[in-house]
Amino acid sequence: MKKIKVLALCAIVAGFSTSCEKSDVASEAQPEAVTETVSKKHLDGLAEAGVNPAGAFYESIQHPGQEPVDYLTSGDISIALENIATQALAQDAENNAKQYRTNNLVSRNRTINVIGYTGGRFALTSRMRTGLQWAVNNYNALNNFSLNFNLTFATSTNGDMVVYNAGGTGQGGQAEFPNGGNPGKFIQILGGMANASNNVNEHVIGHEMGHALGFRHTDYAQRRCGGANEGQAGVGAINIPGTPTANRWGQNGLDSDSIMISCFDGTEDGEFSNFDIVALQFLY
Numbered sequence: 001m002k003k004i005k006v007l008a009l010c011a012i013v014a015g016f017s018t019s020c021e022k023s024d025v026a027s028e029a030q031p032e033a034v035t036e037t038v039s040k041k042h043l044d045g046l047a048e049a050g051v052n053p054a055g056a057f058y059e060s061i062q063h064p065g066q067e068p069v070d071y072l073t074s075g076d077i078s079i080a081l082e083n084i085a086t087q088a089l090a091q092d093a094e095n096n097a098k099q100y101r102t103n104n105l106v107s108r109n110r111t112i113n114v115i116g117y118t119g120g121r122f123a124l125t126s127r128m129r130t131g132l133q134w135a136v137n138n139y140n141a142l143n144n145f146s147l148n149f150n151l152t153f154a155t156s157t158n159g160d161m162v163v164y165n166a167g168g169t170g171q172g173g174q175a176e177f178p179n180g181g182n183p184g185k186f187i188q189i190l191g192g193m194a195n196a197s198n199n200v201n202e203h204v205i206g207h208e209m210g211h212a213l214g215f216r217h218t219d220y221a222q223r224r225c226g227g228a229n230e231g232q233a234g235v236g237a238i239n240i241p242g243t244p245t246a247n248r249w250g251q252n253g254l255d256s257d258s259i260m261i262s263c264f265d266g267t268e269d270g271e272f273s274n275f276d277i278v279a280l281q282f283l284y
Contacts, residue, residue, distance in 0.1 A: 106214065
């Protein structure tokens with residue numbers, strides 16, 4: 001049986017990502033024991049953002065060159081506590097969420113400066129760097145796409161996206177949703193990705209970049225790695241025009257090749273599916 005790794009990746013028509021161990025189905029992250037109970041207000045805030053609140057926990061994350069920030073984390077999505085109120089899903093006139101995305105997309109017609117971090121314990125490994133370069137190339141190769149990505153490998157954090165090695169032995173990643181028209185800034189790649197192929201690194205990093213652009217998981221209604229419904233935040237989830245309407249694993253119509261599927265098994269090629277491209281071009 002193939003080993004499916006949980007990555008809770010942000011599917012291009014759905015929602016987030018995790019890290020995993022060497023087991024048939026592994027959890028995205030291995031956080032330290034959490035003693036503080038998440039408040040109902042914050043759990044409701046996650047649900048309104050289209051993120052499954054089950055298993056959510058508080059954590060303090062110190063990104064490279066930054067002071068520690070308090071986050072609420074579920075799967076591979078982390079939202080700064082001060083930004084919870086701004087992350088609700090967009091609604092149309094009929095009170096339905098739009099396009100399997102968050103309300104906060106990235107401003108169009110702009111260049112996004114991406115930094116692959118190379119400093120100290122946060123430095124990307126060779127395979128992570130290759131995967132990031134290939135993922136950026138995939139986004140830049142899209143036609144009729146209003147975003148352009150400029151990649152630099154440096155120790156600076158003065159960029160729109162900063163991709164760095166979070167260490168540890170797990171595989172997967174973690175990202176933030178957009179805020180204020182800007183992409184989610186910090187993308188953590190778990191240390192175990194150093195042992196994955198260039199293609200799998202390309203897949204994981206491309207998935208996390210998708211979250212940072214505001215996309216949810218393609219298989220939100222029944223995740224491939226666990227079957228749990230991530231929820232529609234009580235406001236629905238409307239299909240992106242031109243993409244399959246089925247959203248349950250094993251059901252005809254689900255785009256099982258989407259880079260935004262919530263799990264990976266180590267055989268991925270890192271490329272967008274045709275429907276991923278449709279979704280990206282529709283929103284950007």
